[in-house]
Every structure is written in structure tokens, then in C-alpha cells.
Amino acid sequence: MTGARPQAAPGGADLMMVEADWKRALDHWQSRPAAALLVEGEHGAPSERFIQELARATGTRLHLLGADGRVTAEAVSTVVSTVLCPHLETPAHGPGAVLVPGADRLDTSSLTALDGLLRQERVPVMLTCWPGSDFGYRFARVAGAPRGLRVSLDMLPVAATQRLLTRLLGVPPTQTLTRYLHQVSGGHVLELEDVVEVGLVEGWISAAGRRASIARLPDWLDRRTARGTVRRLREGTTPVGLDVLQQLAELGPRDLSSLAADSTTRDAVFGLEAAGLVVLDRSTVGLSCAAHQHALSCDTERSERSRGEPAPESALGRALRGEPVGEEEGITRASQLLRNGLLSQMRVLLRRMDAHDPRVSCLEAAALAAQGAPAAGLAVLDAGDPPVTGGVATLAHELRSFIRFGLLGDQGDPSGPRSDLSGRLCTFRETRATEYLRRFCAPAPGSWAPVLGDTALSGDLQPLQVETYTLLALDAYAAALAGHRDRARTALQALEQFGEQGIPLVCLSWVAERVSVARVLLDAADSLLPEDWTTRQVPERTLAMALAVGIVEVFRDVVRGVRPESLHGRLEDLWSEFEAGGPGGHVTRMQLEALDFLIDGERSRDLIGPPGVAVTRVGESYGDAWVTAMLGLARLLHAPAEAVGSLVRSQTSDEATVPGVRRLMLRCLALRRARELATTDLVLLLQACRRVDVEEEILDMLSAHIAGDAIQIRASIQRLGTSHPRLHVWEHLDSSGEGPLRWNEVYATLSPRERETVALLMNGLRSADVAERLGISPRTVQTHIRHVYRKLGVGSRTALRALLTRGSPR
Template sequence: MLSITVTDGGEMRGNDGLHRQWQFADPDGLAHRATASLRSAGSSVVILSGPSGAGKSRLAAEASAALSAEGWHVLPVTASAAIAGIPLGALTPLLAADLADFGAIASEPLALFAQARRAVERIAAGRRTVMVVDDIPQLDSLSIGLITQLLSARVLQLIVTVRSGEPLPDAILSMWTSASAVRIDVPPLSVEHCELLLTGVLGARVAHRSVVELQRLSAGNPLFLRELVTGAVDDGHLAPNEGIWQLVGDPIGTPALHDLIRSRLRHLEPAETEIVERLAVCQPIHLNDLEGDGARAAVVRLERAGVVVVQELAGALLLSLAHPQYVSAVRASLSRLRVIDLLLDQADIVSRRPLTPDDELRVATWRLDAGSPSSPELLVRAAHLALIAQDQVAVARLAAAAVSAGAPAAEMLFLQGEAMWTLGRNTEALALLERAAIADQAEPTDLQLTGHIATARASTYAGEALGNSLGLAVLDEVIVRHPTLASSLALSRAVLLLNLEEADLAAETLVEAAPASDSPETAAAILALSTALPLSALGRSAEALEQARAAVDYASTAERPAFARRRALMVLSTVLLQTGDVREATSLTLESLHDAIGHDDELAIRYNELMLGRCFLAAGRLDTAARWLRDVISGAQARGPIAYRDQARALLAATLAAQGNTGDAAAVLATLPAEFIEKHSNATLAMLWLEAVSGDRATAASGLIAAARATKARGHYVLAASLAHSASRLGAAAAATPLLAELAANGDSPLVRAQHAHSAAESAAGIEMLEAAGETWEASGHLLFAAECFASAAAASRRDGSARQAAALQQRADALSAQCEGASTPLLQFADSTEPLTKREREIAALAAQGLSSVEIAERLFLSPRTVNNHLQASYAKLGIRRRSELTGL
């Protein structure tokens, strides 16, 4: 797989960086594989295959450059359609000086071969020769025949490139099918390689969500990616926000990209062009919905050429263009009238047969795109079908069209508002939902709809900074007017109360909750989804996990679930993190994130980004945590919603403080509103942790104990335990341990129990207790906490005079902290440390412990016996021992 990097470093470059040379790197070693094949005795041909723009030519150049550096002679040949009709046209620049009269010898194969052989041998001057032919299917037949003869005579070896789907010349194909040729497929860029590439080109990180979109839109093709990024930067769709590049809107690529794509489609037959244009406007299309003589045969040819893909879905064959950029390039070349004709014609074709729900949605969308919307009834149904399909953009468009066509306003404004909320456009969502509430009050139709509108309004308010209280006020006002809605709105009230860290009140609210659903299965699933997080906050981990997993099972198996599986995964991953299972929480969060990206669910994207920040912070991967938290901050401002921005800032400040980066931590905290710092424990934690690492650990620890007690009083035991555990890590273990014991006794949370065990071990300074706590943390993936335990155990061993044990424990602490990406917490920074053995000292000590003499060790390691003895003496001093026999068991 190829990636591209820019060799010169620097700050965020924007357009300047885009127009510099995008130099290739080869992380998968494909160039090495190509050169290794040619160096071997058996292979004489390497075929590099891949789509146009995948980097085949550059890979061939890299491989030939490596061979040239080893003394090989390289003969570069570029084939093209322009000279394919000229016999030996591509070889002329190489051999013209030696083949004086092509015309005279072109009809004499033996004479041509003899002179070509002499020419190559003269030029090579005894060196091994490799010919590099770019795009070999474009080479004329005489050149191919000559190259084949030279290969057979072992005059040269060959590297060729060929586009995927293009047939190889028969002569070359016969070699490929033998043992003398190696085919290397050049795969598309992965998301990870795209991220490295774009960071190098743009000079700063690109948000993961944006990288995923660009990789999808380019299909991992480096050429397409470059043109997409260049166009997106030029038109402002890709721009930096808070130091992170964010993609906002759909990039359309450069005119050069569209021209390139259209040039590849220029030679299609009329029937093929008709299908390509129809797919660009209406895809996907059922194969049976293509009309016209020869349509199926044209599809076969297009599929073989790699222009169209055919997929089977529910027994039907669906056609679409093979690359996302084909759609925009072809559609941009069509007139508006041609687009309208295609849309309406395809809508008529599909409407002539019985319509499936998917058909209804597509027909309504095509007619809307053509400016001829369907009836209000069909638009309403289509909006609901789009909702089932989780296509929020289509929901918003169809619902708006339904209102304009005269459909009942309240329901369609509600659907449109919810779609905008999901897309992160809170201001628009609130305006639409307020209109929905007014329309519902003016013409009440369904009390359940009234409740749905109230819930959506409350949730949307919660998407604003400090908006949870406003959301509660909305719900309370609706309950006053409609008391019978109290039980169904209790679910939303519980969510908002939990956001305010009022876990006891949230749990009490859920006692009377009754989801508004006619399906017992759906009602039970909604209740499970709503109760899992309050139960987890109360430390009732087993119940919380049971409810969260039940919600995921329902969303995974129900035919039309009331909530998306990714939303259930968000709840489950949160519960898992609060029970101490960092690894599964991280895995499920990533799954939910990529599903959210695929559905433009900005609300879920921001939440999952925040969760990944929390997961990696819990694991002690501090740089990685900071990266995800910065994505939240930047994404919230660029794409919305804003609700998670301040939470991410608070956690980012805590992360920076844990790295000892007090200046940046203070700067991030300064951006938080005073009310947020006052009401949110994460902000309190960040502020006090910064105070501790800045020098006043006693005051910070005291503040954390006070905050933990206040949080415990509100029933959020897991959050209270986290605050108390932080106080313990700042030196207040004696005060924190009794509080953690109470919190652990109130539930069954493995995380709270581990925090209590850690604090108790720190308070007692018990070596075995600290070792056991460290092993528990390490097993659960909390590497920073584990490192702190072993560092404390090493300090306790040192105080007890056991230098060897202290050294071993310190080495465990060092090995773990090395994985924590710059961690510099008090327990690591201020603990008594022992001087660790060097790598060489450990190596010699280990051999000595096995019974080897100094002479034997010296012979094995190619050292002198005196050097070995010097290292052993240094090790004895560091370990606090006096003789070789005491090394046993080290």
C-alpha cells in the first residue's frame, strides 16, 4: 500500500502544501517486494496492477531507482494511445541511436532482435538491465514482441504497470502465468495511511471523521485524494478549526479530476454512456429497471471495464458506478434539463411495477430532485421511510417538501427538526421544533406526537452549552399542560438529570417511567436503554450491563428498531468504561463512531469522539486521548453540536496536566465558562489536578475529597469514586480510602473496587498490596494507574532496604509509563526512584543469574571479561547486593 508524505516539515500550510510534490512512501514494502523478485533467480517480470491513480507508476519508479542504486541499468518506457499506432514508437527514444533504420528491419524479426540486443548490451555495459514499461497495454504489438524476445534471451528483466481490468498482452500474460513473473496488486490507501498522508501535506492533523470521509470519497486512490483535497481546500470545504482540519460539506474535486474521469469514459458506446449517465443521477438502479435493447450486454462490458459494479441485495441486482467520483464528474457534465429528464424517466419506469418501500423512497426523491414533488401523502410516507433508512439528509428534505405540499405541519416539522439535530445543526433544529410545538398546540392531533416534540426540544436544548436546565424546563411545562405525558417524558428527564450529575434524581424519575410504545418489546428496550446509565452511575454495574446489552441485542435484531444500534453501543461502551473494561469500551466506541460517520450522525460522532478521549485517558494513552478530545472541540465548532465541546476541553486540560504541561492546561481551562467549572466534575478535576502539578497538592487533594463527597450525595457514586481516587493519587490516600470503601460497598462496580484497593495500598504503603493493585490495573488496561502502583511499590521497597526488589518494581513501572505517552503524574514524578539497570547490565546480570562465568559471558557477547565484571559490579551496587548468587530470581 502506498502513502504520500511531504518531506519538509512545518506549520499548517493550507494551499501552499497542497501544490508541493506529494512524495511517496511505501509502508507495505511493495517496492522492496518488486526488487527482491527481480533479484531472485526465477523471476524476470514484475507486473504492478491497480486502478489508475493508485500509484503504480511511482512504485515502478521507486523500485527501478533502488535497482539503479545497486548498479542496474534502467530503461524507462512510457506507452500511450497517441503512439500506439507507430511501430516501435515507445522504444524509439531508447534505441534510435543503435537502430538506424527501423523501417528496413521492422519486417525482419531476427535482424530486429539482433540489433536491439546489441543496443541494450552496449548501453548496459555489462550491468543487469531492467526495462520499466508504464501502461504496457498501450504498447504497440511490434514493441511487445521485441521485448518478449529480449526477455526470453535474458537480455533484460521487466517491470510493467497495468490498470485493473485491462487485459495484458498475450505475450506478457503467458509469462505471468508461469513461475517467472510476479504480480503485485497496488491496494487503495487505508484510512490510517490517508491520515498520515494528509497530516504531512497540510502540516497539521486532519480530524478522523474527515479522513474517513475523504478516504471513502476517493476510494483510497492517491490521485483522486489529492484532487479532492486540493478542491476542498480551495473552495473552503476543508479548513482548519482549533488547529484541526475539518471537512464541512461534500468536496467536489478539481476540474482536472473531472476532466480526467470524463476522458476515461469518452470512448464508451452510446448504450454504455446512457447507463453511466443514468447511474450518475439515479444510482443505485435495479438491473431489471434498465430499458432498451442491449442494456444488459452494455452492463456486462461496463462491469468488465471497472466502470460499474453489480451487487446482489435481497435477491435483486443493483447497479452503481464503481467510484464515488464518477458520480460527481459525470453529473457535472450533464445539463439541468438532461438531469431532470433522467430523474423523471427513471421514476416513471420504476412506478410501472409494484413499489417496495425502498422504491417509494427513491421515486419520491427523484421527483423532488427534478422539481416535480409527489403528493403530500407520498412525501410524508417517504420521509418516514428515509427515517427508517437513517438517511437524515433525505428526512429533512422530504419533510420540508411535505410541509410545502400541504401535509400536516406538526409531524413533518418534528421530523425535519430531529434530522437537523442529528446532523448537528442545533440552531435550525430548535427553530423547526419550536414551530412544530406551535403547530401542534394550534391543531392537536396526537398526544404521543406532543410528547415526541417535547422530548426532541429538550434534547436539542441539551445540545447547547449549559442547555440541560432549559431542556428540563421544556419538559416540566409540557407535563403541567398534559399530566398524562409525565410517565413517557420521565425518560428524557432522567437523561437530562444525569447530564447534570443528579444520579439519584434520575433513578427516582425512572421508577415511574413508561415508554410510549404499543410494542412491549420496544417499550422494554427503550426502558433498558434509558436505565443503564443511571444504574451504572449508582455503581450497580451488573444490572447496568444487563440493561445495556439488552438494548444492543434489541437494536441488532429488531426489524425496525426504535433506536439505532450505534446509540445502544454508545450506552454500552459508557457503562463498560464505568465498570473498568477499557478495552471493550474502546472497541465498541470505534464501531459506533464509524457507523455514525456512515450515517452523518454528528451527535453520535461527537459523543463517540469524546468517549474515545475518555477511554484512552483511562488507559493512560495521553497523547492519543488529547488527539480525540481535540477532534471533539474542533468538530463541535465546525459541524456541531456544541454540547460536548466544554466537556472535551475539561478532559483535555486534565490530560495536559497529567503530562505536566501546565501552561497549555491552564490555557484550555481559561476557555471554560465559570458556570461550567462550577457544575461539572470533569472541570473541577482538571482545575484541581492542574493546581496539584503546579505545586499545591494538599489543597488540590482536599478540594477533590470535598467534590467527591458532594457528588456522592447526589448519587453519582462512580464519578465520586473517580474524584476520590484522584485525591489518593495526589497524596491524600488516608482521607480518600474510607470514602472509597463506602462507595465500593454501595454497589458492585469493579472499577470502584479497584480504586479502593489502590488507595488502600497507597495509604498502607504495602508493597504486596501495591503490586496486587498494579496487576489488577494492568490486566484491565489502565496502564497509567498500574505504573503508579509499581512506582509506589518500588519506593516502599527502597525504604525497606530491598534494592533488588525496588529495581525490579521500578522497571515494571518504567515499562508501563513508557506506554503512557508523556505521563508525568505525582506518583511517577515524585516517588522515590531507584537507578535502573542499563540494557547491557540487565543482559549480563541475566546470564550471570543462569550460572555462566564472566569468561563465558564475555565470549557470548564479544566483550572482555574485565568489561563483564565491571558491569556486574555496577549492577550489584544498583541492586543493593554483594555477590553473583544473589542475582538468582532477578
């Protein structure tokens, strides 16, 4: 894999994302003799590249004005004379134009001189500035005239980011890679190109397969690219503004009043906001682009503050320069880097720490476990010098308990004293969820405080945080499985109240999976995670839990009634991430195989068998209740219709199937297969659904199917769609078409005029003939046809005929 910088295609690969603006600017430039073009874009938008490519496409020679940040009347006169110089106006050289980059950063006298250039209307002029700047309003008068045009280059949306990544990498990126790179780059084209270069050079972007994916948590240690990014920041802002960016990169978001104590700094902050470099959230200022934070943190070129003082340099920067770092400062910063998922940077600092410090062993063990190597992490803990007493000893014990019994699934008595964490994890692994809840009470809310007194490390690893978040997630998960909904909601509310930022990275993926599965079991229409867990998340932390949450997301959509064929692309993404060695945390191949079997993917067929083959006693082999649930649900959904009744009986009588899982399975079965089941099986399904408190609208739908009342079937489905819009009923059989639908069932859902229209269409009449036969206009016929298609869930006459004759749209 080469580390060459991605190159824009002719016209710019990024310019393809602003094709409409490009065509408008090209037409304007070619049709106006002394055109004036202003291109607005935040820092990182390809404003100057846009102009350069426009000049290349039109054969225009650009003459730079104001490169040093000043424009004088003499300079204007000189550049105008150069552009209009007769002996240069030849086909070989092409017409000339003036380029003024960063017009909004010019001083008052320079702007006056620039106004004079624009009023002359003698030469074409191209300018760039930040959006929302004062110069944009100053240019409005010119933009209102025929010669003027103003173009704004917005940040890329996610879909455009995906298209650009496909061009840069040569293969389509997975959703996880797209979202991560979009979040890190802030949707800025130039930053996105830098990030792709870093990922290819450092090897954490893998483009070897059919899809480009994340191979591991990123390093962010490529100093060559970092220097280029910082150089661009230095050129695009003032010294005071760069000083602000350096402070935010080192210290994180800060209060505006403490960051900008004087008017000069406040003006710089507002200028950075206009450039899209910082975000003001009420009174807090933070960097808008994570790529800038990474570049500023590992840039080892010393710079000077605007006040003549040495710029502050982070512990990481000093470590990269080979300079000493204090033990306590290094451990504290390493713990913060672990929390943010920057494991390679953490290890740079740990290499300068005392290898015999037990805190170093704890940090390295946690990092290995978070990377999906829990056995290696446990070996590091066992090989290190054991701490005697204090917070570090407690931390080491809690880490060992979580890794051994939570991630590795060891059974039996833990070595040493049995803590609440190890005791609960062991009990849950060895018994059913109902037995776990019988043995352990939900702790009182006051005892769940995640930070109490003694702490082993600041930043990520604190023993009480490891224990608190793990036990809350376990309690919510077990209670949801067992159908104790109030207890599950109490634990979930506590987790939401404490927030995601406090969850140590070592258990983040595990906690996120348990929380999302619990929320699916409680309400499949709910979101997988609290909103703050995804919207205010550090990109690398989002990445660390993306694979685990992605598996649950596909599982949830199956439970909601989404058709499996529409999920195959997302499943392929998950397989690509897993097989590339991405940051999967505790995710195992067995989980993906179970999901693959559930939605009839290709990879599971050789291992488990084709749909319809009974999968027996999967609990012991898979060892996780919700993986067992996926396979049990797959048996219900793939089995022949005549075998469903016996499977429902076994599910309702099997004590190993906990109530929460049973409710989920029966609801999904009703959504997916109610229409094809025999009446006796429908009665059995209805009785089972009532016992586990399935939604009333689904019960009404099953009752209507038993009665054979098509109108009531339709009405109950409509009520379900209104009250639970994210649940989807399969109203027609799938492509296997087991048995035709009776015409009277379809007929009953249509209005009298729609019935007449369908009958004539099925007799081979064209829309115009139907209109003439019924005495209505062709437009009204088309309206009836659209209504019929919507009611019957088809999209063509061929599909309608197939539905009415074979019972399955093709």
C-alpha cells in the same frame, strides 16, 4: 482558500507511500535492457501515475498501445519499430518503451498480440491491470524471468493517508478529518485527492489553523469534480459496469440476484469487485467508496445504459438540473439524505418543495439541531404552520420536546401536553439520576419497538424513533450514573439490538454520548460503542458523532489510568474541530473545558485555575452529571497528596455524587495515586472502594500498600494486568515527584541477580565490568538490565538512577 486540484510532488506525493515498490521498480527498469513491468492496482490507485513518474525519472519515452481497448499484430509491429527507430535514440529524446494500460480489459485476440510483443523481448514494456485479474496470472511467466517485475499498489492505510493529507493540505490533519477522508475515499489515492479538492472548494475542510479539520458536514455538491470522477469510472469500466455503479449509487446496496439477473451483468459485478469498486458481502453488493456514490448522485450529465435506455437519474440529480421533483418523492429522498448526514443535498430538494408543508419544517429543524444550532431549529418549528393531527403533528411535538429539554436544557413545564419524552427529560434535568429512576420505571421490552404503525416520514424522521432511541439512551445513562447496572445493561442491549442505522440524525450525537458514558461507567475496559455502530456506519453519520464520542474517549482513557501527557495531542484535535465549527451536534465549550482541566491542558487554566485549586459546586454551573464527574475527578487527581483524604471523605458523604460516578472516581484515584498516599488515606480509600464494588485486584493492591508489602503490590498489579489489561496502574510518581520511593520497595521486586546488577550499575560500572565482576557474559547483563527496566518502568540508566535517588524518572 483556493480550490485548485492538489498536485503530486515530483515523484508523486502518493508515491512516497509506496517507496519500497518505487525503489524496486526503478532499480529493475534501469538494470534490464528490455524490462517488462506490470503495475497492479485497484481503481483509484495511481498505477499509471506510478509508470509516468518512473518514465520521467529514467528519461523514458512512452508509446501508448491499446488505448482504444484493442491490440493487433500490426499495431505491435508499428510501435516496436517506433521505439527502435534509430534516429530517435538520442540523449535529447531518451530511450523508448511501450505502455499498455488496462491490459486485463483486452479481448482474447488483443491478448494474443500482446503475448507476441512480450515474447519478442526487443523493447521495454510497461503494463497496468487490476489485482487478481486473469492477466496477472498470464504475466506470471514473464515475471518469473529476469526481465519481468510485478508490483502491486495496495490501498493506503490510515497512517499513510494522514501523511499524504499533510502534504496536500500543508498542515497535519486531525484524527477525525483523517479517518473521515480515509473512509470516504476507501484508501484510494486518486479519490483521496478528489475528496480534498471538493472539501477545499466547498469550504468544509479548514486548513487555516495549526491543524486541518472539518468545518461542517460536507456538501458533496461540487459537480465539476463529480464529472471528473465519473469520467474516470467510465474509462475504467464497461458500460454495463457503469450501469451497475449508477444503480448502487441511487438505490444503495442490493441483492446480487436482483441486481445481476443475467450472466453479462454478473460478470460485470465480479469485474467491479476485482477493481475494488464494489464490495460483495455474502449476497449483497454495495459501493466500496463513498466518494463514488456522491459523485454519481450529483453528476448531471445524462448517460445511456448499456441496453440503450436512458440511465436512471436521482431526485437530487433532477433538482440540480432544475427539473421538477414530485412532492412525495422529494420529501422521502430529503429524509433519507438527512439520515445520512447530507444536509446540503437535503436542502437542495427542500427548496423545490412547498415551504408551508410542515414536513419541510421538521426536516429543516432536525438538520439545524444536528448541526449544533438547536435554538434555530426550535425557531423553525415555532414559525412553521402547525400540523393539526397525525404522524407529522406527533413528530413536530417530539422534535420540539427533544430540542428544548434534551439539547437546550430548558427547565419547567413544557408547553402543550406533556409526553413521556418531555416528562422524562425535564425530570432528569431537574433532579438527580436516582430520583429519575424512582419516578420512572424501565418500560417493558415489547414497548420499545422503534417502528410501529403510523409514520410521519420514511427515511430519518419518525416520531417513534426519536422517542424510542432518546429514552433508551437516557434510561441507560441515568441507571449507569445511579449504579443500577442491570437496568443500564438492559437499555443498552435494546439499543444494540435495534442498531445504529435507526437513530435519527437529530439525536445521534446525543444518544452516542449517553451510550458511551454509560458504558464507561459500567466498565471502563469496554469499548465506547457497539462494534456495528462504528464498522457499518455511513461516513457522515460517523462524523456527526465524532466530537462527542472523542471527548468521552479521552475521558475513558484517563479513567483507565493513561497518563495525561499522552492525551494532549488528542485534546488539541478536539479543540481544533470544535473551534473550526465542525459537526459537534450538542457538544458545548464547557465540556471541552472540563476535559481540558482533567488532563491539565493549557486552555482551562485561565478559566478554572491551575491543578490543585479546589473547584466547588460545579453541578449547577455545568448542568450535566458526567461533566460534573470530570471536574470532580480532576479535583481528586490534581489535589496535593495531603488533601486527598478530605476529598475522599467529601465524595463518599456527598449525596450529589451518584454511585456510578463515585465508583469511577475512586477506581481512577486508586490506579493513579495509591503509591503516594499516606496509610490513613489508603485505609479510607480502601473502605470507600469496597462500598462501591471496585475490582478485587485493586482492593488487593490497596491492602498491599497499607501493609507496605512490595512483593504483594507487584503481584496484585500483575493480576490486575491479566484480568483487566486496559487498566493502567501508576507504579511510580509522576514528574512532580512528591517524595522519594524507598530503595527497599524497589529492591523487593527484583531477583537476587538483578539486585546485584543494579547495585553495580549505580556504582558507575559499565556493562562489561558488571559481567566480569559477576562472572557472566555481557549479553546476560543486558538481559538483566532489560528485565529491571521493564519491572521498574524506566527506559535508561539516567531514569533508573533518578527513580532510586529522587523517586521520579526524568
